[in-house]
Amino acid sequence: MSLAVSDTASHAGLAALYRDHHGWLRGWLRQRLNDSADAADLAQDTFVRVLLARTADSLHEPRHYLATVARGLVIDLYRRRSLERAYLDALALRPECYAPSAEVRAQILDSLLAIDRLLDGLGARTRQVFLAVQLDGLTYEKTAERVGVSVTTVRKHLARALMHCLLLDDA
Structure with a gap:
């Protein structure tokens, strides 16, 4: 029974947060994006994130929190478009004649976005080593020459990148 009461209170908190700050957030996003439709979409996405995080009741500075979440969504939007x-x-x-169908294009783009998110968590040098070995097919020796490090360092960066990928895959 307490779970139902807690859920009701949580929904009431989210409803109040939405009512009090949705218009402000949409305007804040519209100023930054110069696009009303994108601003409306990202404002909704921001509140979905708050709903999923179940943080609506515990916010001391709701506008700061909403702006932080929305900034991340704006970055994701620009990254996806780029x-x-x-x-x-x-x-x-x-x-x-080699152009993929719209469905295949969408699948490839989704895969590229997933790979981009995966690689985003790597340092610049680790990402460079990982891409040289995995994407360009370079040997460790050629990668070491290209990047200007030792083969041992290439192995360490590659191990770090692969561990990062495995940990994200498990998550």
Whole structure:
């Protein structure tokens, strides 16, 4: 019974947070994005994140928290659009007869976004080593030459990257 009361209180807290701050957040996002539709979408996504995190009742500075969550969503939006633009530019260079269907394009883009999120948690040098070995197919020796480090350092960076990938996969 206490769970139902807790859920009701949590929903009431979220409803109050939404009512009191949704308009402000949408305006704040519209100023930064210059796009009402994107601002409305990201405002909704922000409140979905708050709902999933179950933090609506414990916020001491709700606007600061909402702005922080929304900033992360804006960064994700720009990153996704940049990656999509790069992918579409690469596709434009291929002959049309090799162009994937819209469904396959969407699947590839989703995969690219997942890989981007995965690599985002790596340091710059570790990411560079990982991509050289995994994507470019370079040997450890060639990678060491390209990056300007020892083969031992390449092994350490690659091990770090692979451990990072495994930990994220488990999560």
